[in-house]
Amino acid sequence: MHRDPPPVEAPHGGAPAGASAEAAPPATGRGPVVWLRSNHRPGIGIAGMAAALLLVVLLASRPWSRPVGVVPWLLGGGLAVAAAAGLILSSRPRIVLAAREVRVHLAPARVEIVPLEIVECFFLGSRLEPPHPRDVRTGGDRVRTLVMRIAERAVDHAERPTLPLWGAWQGGSVTFDGRWCEPLSVDLVRRLNRDLTTAKRAAPARGAT
16 A cells, blocks of 8 residues: 655754755854955055155155154154055954954044943935035035944943044944945845844854853
8 A cells, every 4th residue: 555755854953855955044153253444445545645645755754765854754654654544544444343342443543332231223315415615516415324323221332433524423323434444235234133043042042152
């Protein structure tokens, strides 16, 4: 007599055979995790210009063949510092997750610490850039931005000083200028919100261990 084959049992802890498993969210890890990178091009451009000017100063003063005054050394040192600063600033990420803290870098010499639990979401935005004084157009260019929303109850984190070129921090909204961070997209925002949810779910588990 013909018998139907027995049903295939799923392995222990797994899904039934033939079923499509959902992709697991990316692990947040225990070490710092970069959520939003900076735009390397402006910093590299500043470093390149400073290095080029430093080369011009060296060729003009020729300190290896004759004594030079203090001014060329000061100028050369300042250009070297500018080149190094450009490289350092271009390599620092804008948002980093570290344990239960979100570290925000929106000023050259400041890193703001935001508790993970008061970060609500990320979403795309835009703002109108004022036109150049010589621009005859009535309006400027529209710049894409990324907004990190902080809970209203966290009044102590509603505002922070920033470098206006990089973004703004007012009224509980942390705005990142898209020209000074990695390219902004819908997929990036989805990934940030997914990682935020994963990190919040993992935080109580880490605290219990």
